[in-house]
């Protein structure tokens with residue numbers, strides 16, 4: 001996939017900016033706080049309809065403005081698509097997504113129009129923090145290649161919220177609702193019978209990839225990175241039956257607590273290095289490498305599943321990596337349209353061709369200095385330093 005044009009309007013510290021990236025490596029450089037990550041955030045919005053760093057749309061709208069827009073044109077195997085996200089958190093409809101000028105009513109229609117893999121220093125939290133970040137990592141990845149999964153996951157989350165609300169009502173002695181609870185549980189079970197096998201399938205694919213990638217990066221054949229699915233304790237040959245029993249046996253306990261204790265909203269991925277939990281026993285460098293492998297594995301899986309490479313967004317990662325890891329990363333991005341942010345061009349491997357894009361912050365307004373002309377879209381010779 002190739003993004004050909006990006007347009008920002010009242011988005012973060014951009015008033016109005018248009019930028020035509022190169023189809024290879026775009027090196028977005030500028031001082032701290034100039035607006036580099038904001039460009040990656042806009043791309044992420046157009047891919048997944050949301051920011052990678054905040055759940056609040058109003059934060060990304062330029063201060064003192066009421067409407068923020070990010071839009072882009074992306075070329076894929078299926079042709080060109082124009083994606084436009086208009087954020088109006090103070091209006092009635094808070095987020096409007098248009099594809100080729102037509103408003104879409106379901107976010108699932110956006111999935112897959114632009115696929116991206118974002119890697120930033122915070123990704124080590126996927127390894128180090130609690131399970132919710134690992135679930136998000138998995139869900140955002142699968143949703144981009146499997147729209148049915150995204151739709152089913154939204155349905156599942158809705159059902160869990162409804163069950164939680166109902167549990168609280170029953171707790172207040174509204175016992176006649178128990179039949180409704182059973183009906184709801186059956187829907188939750190059916191939904192998981194769809195979701196669990198998909199999660200397991202993709203975890204297995206990631207597992208195969210990270211094992212190979214980790215050995216390649218670390219150049220140590222005796223270091224084995226392994227990941228395991230930790231879902232509800234059930235036999236996967238009889239998902240529905242086992243889950244039904246679990247809901248029945250946890251019902252009383254759940255009514256007391258007012259929350260659903262069983263289900264894939266509690267899933268985790270266990271990440272081990274040589275059979276030991278990496279977040280407990282791994283060094284900082286091993287954890288960082290594992291996080292890099294988890295993200296890089298998505299590129300080849302996406303390519304093999306949908307037949308084209310995603311766009312790669314690398315936020316501030318070069319300076320964090322040692323020479324070997326940086327070399328590996330830069331070698332593996334050939335043929336992938338990439339956006340790399342850095343503060344200093346010196347961070348960059350001098351052997352790889354890149355297209356430099358300077359971001360300047362002028363009195364709180366970001367400006368992009370880019371050598372690709374808007375009207376004449378021929379890309380200048382990439383810089384060989």
Ligand SMILES: Nc1ncnc2c1ncn2[C@@H]1O[C@H](COP(=O)(O)OP(=O)(O)OP(=O)(O)O)[C@@H](O)[C@H]1O
Pocket residue numbers: 011012013014030031032033034035036037038039059060061062063316341343361
């Ligand atoms: N809603 C907003 N309205 C206006 N400006 C904003 C808004 N949100 C963030 N900013 C500004 O955007 C800038 C930060 O942008 P960004 O995170 O892209 O910087 P960066 O170039 O990636 O910096 P670093 O190198 O430190 O990562 C800050 O100057 C901040 O004040």
Ligand SMILES: [Mg+2]
Pocket residue numbers: 036037038315316341
């Ligand atoms: Mg940044």
